[in-house]
Amino acid sequence: MADSTPEQSSTPPLPRAFLDFLEENGIDPSIYVKGDAIPRYIRLKPGCENLVPEIETELGCELERVDWLPGFYAVPPHIKIASSEAYKSGKIYGMDAASGAAVLALDVSEGDHVLDLCAAPGAKLCMLSDLLGNSGSLTGVDVSRDRLAACRTMLRKYTLGDHCRLFIADGTSFSLLPLRPSVNVKSCVINGAGVASIFGEWTSKRSYKDRKNAVKLKNSIGSQLALVTSEPELFFYGKNSGVVGLQRSELFFVADNAEASNFGYDKVLVDAECTHDGSVKHIQKFEYWGWKTLDHRVLDAKRTNSLLHLQLQLLTNGFRLLKAGGTLVYSTCSLTFAQNEDVVEQFLKENHSAELQGVDAAKNWPCRSGRIPHTLRFDPNTSQTSGLFVAKFIKTDVGWSLVTCMNSFQECKRDESARKVHMHCLNFGNLSVSLLFFRISLWHC
Numbered sequence: 065m066a067d068s069t070p071e072q073s074s075t076p077p078l079p080r081a082f083l084d085f086l087e088e089n090g091i092d093p094s095i096y097v098k099g100d101a102i103p104r105y106i107r108l109k110p111g112c113e114n115l116v117p118e119i120e121t122e123l124g125c126e127l128e129r130v131d132w133l134p135g136f137y138a139v140p141p142h143i144k145i146a147s148s149e150a151y152k153s154g155k156i157y158g159m160d161a162a163s164g165a166a167v168l169a170l171d172v173s174e175g176d177h178v179l180d181l182c183a184a185p186g187a188k189l190c191m192l193s194d195l196l197g198n199s200g201s202l203t204g205v206d207v208s209r210d211r212l213a214a215c216r217t218m219l220r221k222y223t224l225g226d227h228c229r230l231f232i233a234d235g236t237s238f239s240l241l242p243l244r245p246s247v248n249v250k251s252c253v254i255n256g257a258g259v260a261s262i263f264g265e266w267t268s269k270r271s272y273k274d275r276k277n278a279v280k281l282k283n284s285i286g287s288q289l290a291l292v293t294s295e296p297e298l299f300f301y302g303k304n305s306g307v308v309g310l311q312r313s314e315l316f317f318v319a320d321n322a323e324a325s326n327f328g329y330d331k332v333l334v335d336a337e338c339t340h341d342g343s344v345k346h347i348q349k350f351e352y353w354g355w356k357t358l359d360h361r362v363l364d365a366k367r368t369n370s371l372l373h374l375q376l377q378l379l380t381n382g383f384r385l386l387k388a389g390g391t392l393v394y395s396t397c398s399l400t401f402a403q404n405e406d407v408v409e410q411f412l413k414e415n416h417s418a419e420l421q422g423v424d425a426a427k428n429w430p431c432r433s434g435r436i437p438h439t440l441r442f443d444p445n446t447s448q449t450s451g452l453f454v455a456k457f458i459k460t461d462v463g464w465s466l467v468t469c470m471n472s473f474q475e476c477k478r479d480e481s482a483r484k485v486h487m488h489c490l491n492f493g494n495l496s497v498s499l500l501f502f503r504i505s506l507w508h509c
């Protein structure tokens with residue numbers, strides 16, 4: 065998480081309603097008491113390792129290396145980093161170690177095309193970008209314009225945006241694939257955007273027409289989180305993001321499931337919106353906001369129900385955009401079963417090509433298993449970090465081919481086109497499955 069919490073800390077006396085909520089969800093209330101004792105974490109910008117003594121002098125404390133997480137250091141909780149020169153000049157990030165672990169669980173490799181579906185304010189996106197270095201591509205999506213603006217500022221501050229694109233969009237329906245140089249995207253006309261306008265280098269100055277449209281959109285949606293229009297808005301792109309030189313119709317090409325499975329992202333992070341109850345610092349903020357606001361922000365059952373629905377939809381769409389063989393990490397900073405294991409179970413029930421995977425590196429991490437084997441839970445007592453749930457999935461090749469074939473087979477029964485099934489199967493280069501379904505479909509149609 066970005067370093068945006070108040071610098072003061074306290075041990076809040078927790079209200080009865082919140083204690084009941086914790087009990088219902090099997091969460092140990094003592095984590096909120098431990099909150100003041102857990103360290104603050106910083107991540108060093110790669111290449112700044114030799115500046116540790118200098119940063120120690122400036123912050124007035126020792127930077128204690130986190131031996132289970134490369135690039136991370138612990139400092140005492142009272143240390144203020146936001147006003148330091150090291151922070152302002154982009155040499156260090158404020159980021160909890162558990163958040164770093166969620167990013168590492170993705171196993172990003174050089175050249176990967178990565179999607180961060182709930183990207184703002186951007187702590188994980190910056191780490192993903194640092195891991196990719198000068199390779200691959202990074203697509204960040206968030207529904208909130210203001211938060212994504214903070215994300216863009218982060219990318220600029222840390223000079224990371226070169227291979228990155230940011231979209232204001234609803235992650236539950238976002239459908240744009242990475243711009244792989246080897247793939248010839250089909251041109252299509254979207255909302256009259258097919259006119260051959262070519263993207264030049266990014267400029268923060270927008271045309272009069274773009275600004276007018278943005279104002280119209282902002283007025284029509286009323287609130288930031290109410291943005292559910294299907295067309296994404298390109299909010300930023302780097303020189304090497306693949307956008308420069310494209311036509312709008314190529315950039316906004318909307319992928320279907322088969323295309324996503326063939327040419328989708330290698331890695332997808334779904335760091336979903338949640339009640340934030342695992343973040344001790346977030347809960348401590350209610351001391352300032354007033355505990356009354358906790359009722360509708362965390363405890364309100366109606367809001368939680370719609371969050372559960374949102375989390376499942378984000379996970380499902382993130383998985384849809386994943387290439388067969390790719391990896392997805394789902395994380396939340398809630399510790400409730402409902403927002404974590406229950407969402408995972410429902411998702412696995414509905415997605416037969418999804419397989420939960422263990423995180424190899426976690427053998428050395430100070431976390432515990434979730435209720436489902438292979439899932440991970442960080443909390444202040446176990447990990448000396450903020451609370452975080454992490455689940456890692458892969459999209460199995462055959463499973464996905466079969467599901468797509470089955471879907472096509474259903475369609476085939478409707479429109480009596482056996483050839484369609486055959487073509488879908490061939491798309492996957494899965495000849496044996498193709499032949500099998502081709503025979504069945506001929507027999508049925």
Ligand SMILES: C[S@@+](CC[C@H](N)C(=O)[O-])C[C@H]1O[C@@H](n2cnc3c(N)ncnc32)[C@H](O)[C@@H]1O
Binds near residue numbers: 185374
């Ligand atoms: C837990 S925060 C993400 C934190 C971020 N990954 C980071 O490391 O800084 C969840 C984000 O999800 C965004 N969000 C909520 N609903 C969304 C939706 N339907 N589509 C995309 N993003 C959404 C929120 O605006 C918020 O920025």
